Amino acid sequence: MELGLVGLGKMGGNMRERIRRAGHTVIGYDRNRDLADVHSLKELVDSLQGPRVVWVMVPAGAATQSTIDELAELLSPGDVVVDGGNSRWTDDEKHAEQLAAKGIGFVDCGVSGGVWGLENGYALMYGGDAEHVAKVQPVFDALKPEGDFGSVHAGKVGAGHFAKMVHNGIEYAMMQAFAEGWELLEAVESVTDVREVFRSWQEGTVIRSWLLDLAVRALDDDEHLDRLRGYAADSGEGRWTVEAAIDNAVPLPAITASLFARFASRQEDSPQMKMIAALRNQFGGHAVESK
Numbered sequence: 666m667e668l669g670l671v672g673l674g675k676m677g678g679n680m681r682e683r684i685r686r687a688g689h690t691v692i693g694y695d696r697n698r699d700l701a702d703v704h705s706l707k708e709l710v711d712s713l714q715g716p717r718v719v720w721v722m723v724p725a726g727a728a729t730q731s732t733i734d735e736l737a738e739l740l741s742p743g744d745v746v747v748d749g750g751n752s753r754w755t756d757d758e759k760h761a762e763q764l765a766a767k768g769i770g771f772v773d774c775g776v777s778g779g780v781w782g783l784e785n786g787y788a789l790m791y792g793g794d795a796e797h798v799a800k801v802q803p804v805f806d807a808l809k810p811e812g813d814f815g816s817v818h819a820g821k822v823g824a825g826h827f828a829k830m831v832h833n834g835i836e837y838a839m840m841q842a843f844a845e846g847w848e849l850l851e852a853v854e855s856v857t858d859v860r861e862v863f864r865s866w867q868e869g870t871v872i873r874s875w876l877l878d879l880a881v882r883a884l885d886d887d888e889h890l891d892r893l894r895g896y897a898a899d900s901g902e903g904r905w906t907v908e909a910a911i912d913n914a915v916p917l918p919a920i921t922a923s924l925f926a927r928f929a930s931r932q933e934d935s936p937q938m939k940m941i942a943a944l945r946n947q948f949g950g951h952a953v954e955s956k
Contacts, residue, residue: 666803667692669709671732672722672750673700676776679783680722680749680808687807706735716743718801722776725752725901733760742768745800747791749774753905754823754830757792761822770797773822775829776808786810790817790832792824827909834906834920836876837899841923843880851889860884897927 666689670681673695681691694709695701703709710717717740721732729752736746746764748757752773761771771793778787787808791798798805798818809816819828850859864881867873887893903924910917929935945951 667713668804669713669719677722683783684807710739718745720747720749722749725750737767740769745770745797747772747774749776752826754827757823772797773825775825788815790819790825790828792819793822830902830905833902837903837923838919839876841926860888895930897930899927
């Protein structure tokens with residue numbers, strides 16, 4: 666089949682290659698002309714035969730909205746737009762309604778796999794009407810990992826991005842647990858080879874996982890992570906997961922704590938700890954350190 670792909674960055678560029686390897690035609694557009702097959706959205710749409718499928722792989726928010734606004738004026742009834750970026754699920758319903766007014770279908774798709782997806786495949790979680798999903802199915806089949814799993818029609822519009830959001834929230838908590846365990850191992854004198862402890866967990870343990878494999882890979886490159894600064898950004902999904910938990914009265918203590926730990930990583934001198942130190946000094950005479 667033919668696919669128009671908008672956004673050819675780290676994810677989109679590798680996705681284009683994997684889809685092509687499966688025998689499909691991909692016409693890609695990116696603002697970076699060196700990466701693009703065509704140089705405007707209009708040229709991309711004009712290059713595809715109807716009914717068209719256009720996959721949007723650009724940053725969530727304004728970039729996605731402006732792309733969908735433009736596609737809504739360029740595409741025809743019967744065409745389908747897929748949002749494969751990390752959009753918030755609440756935006757999906759708006760985009761579906763906006764495009765449906767023009768007779769254009771909409772599918773949201775959470776994509777996981779990162780820079781390894783080209784070779785290993787991408788885990789896909791998608792939402793939308795069955796008739797629209799069916800038009801995109803050959804591309805889903807090309808992108809997913811080998812085997813029976815790694816791809817799911819999660820439900821209605823918004824379900825794909827909601828499922829990916831929860832996936833990323835779980836990822837936050839898992840990474841935090843590995844990080845805390847690593848720091849504790851590094852802190853004691855009795856453990857003399859933390860990296861090899863992590864490596865030993867890769868076989869036969871209940872915590873063996875791809876994240877553990879990546880942790881070992883990182884420690885092989887920099888055994889004590891001396892070259893890194895202890896700063897971790899968040900891309901939005903963790904916050905949205907916590908907000909959804911509040912809206913639905915679902916307790917998420919581990920995921921919430923892992924998000925807040927990232928916030929703490931950005932403070933060189935914690936204002937909260939200043940107050941804690943002051944209070945300990947006031948009620949217990951505990952020593953405080955001057956700046």
